[in-house]
Amino acid sequence: MxxxxxxxxxxxxxxxxxxxxxxxxxxxxxxxxxxxxxxxxxxxxxxxxxxxxxxxxxxxxxxxxxxxxxxxxxxxxxxxGAVFRDFAIVSTAFGVRLEELKKAGLAGVVALVVSMVVAIMVGAAASYAFGYTDPVSMATIGGGAATFIVGPVTGAALGASSEVIALSIAAGVVKSIAVMILTPFVAKQAGLTNPSAAAVYGGLMGTTSGVAAGLAATDPKLVPYGALTATFYTGFGCLVCPSVGYLVLNAMFG
Structure with missing residues (x-):
């Protein structure tokens, strides 16, 4: 047996x-x-x-x-591996419609854009501080600071080394875990008591798994609204980080 x-x-x-x-x-x-x-x-x-x-x-x-x-x-x-990672990205993108994002309102869109810019900036700054000063590495780790999916997608698109891609994934995982654990403790202070606030929060945090798990521990009814904008965050990051993000960093540090 x-x-x-x-x-x-x-x-x-x-x-x-x-x-x-x-x-x-x-x-x-x-x-x-x-x-x-x-x-x-x-x-x-x-x-x-x-x-x-x-x-x-x-x-x-x-x-x-x-x-x-x-x-x-x-x-x-x-x-x-990359096959299941890319499958998750495609599944996430096909599961959301642009019309649904409008329900989050202008605040959700602004939160989405501002959070992405801040994440890339913080990740790129950390990359530079630890000696990874080339634009490819900075963009990849900046993408990782957004989510652990955006990082490797950016790295694969730009030809980053496996070491840098691993660091980007690590940065995203740490962020995801932090959001999962801390969300229930800061929910009251952050005003996470209604769908609109949850949608904005999802756009600010960005990590779909972290937001969904954190809101589930806070109030399961808020999960779809937070996950909605967080889902767009991942797709949005996969689009802008290897393109606009890299071009800006390349102009500054290339």
């Missing part, structure tokens, strides 16, 4: 990866409900668990792909 189970798990690595993610989310949900009483969303806990497992896998195997270097979990290399 043990051999049959082992052969099945290693023979279908992508299916195994999905099963593992499902188990992690299930455990994260229990931890969120029992230990934090829903104040820290399960998504944030799941991401932290994933990062810990990736580190353990890398240390245990001495490899460069985290837990996917372990044969049993090799499917994570596909699941976490």
């Amino acid at each position: 043990e051999q049959i189970v082992t052969k099945s798990l290693t023979g279908y690595p992508l299916v195994t990866a999905f099963v593992a993610v499902g188990l992690i989310l299930w455990v994260s949900g229990i931890i969120s409900k029992k230990l934090t009483f829903g104040r820290v969303h399960a998504s944030a806990i799941a991401i932290v668990i994933g990062l810990i497992l990736a580190y353990i896998g890398g240390v245990a195997t001495g490899g460069k792909k985290g837990i996917s270097d372990i044969t049993l979990f090799s499917g994570f290399a596909i699941m976490g």
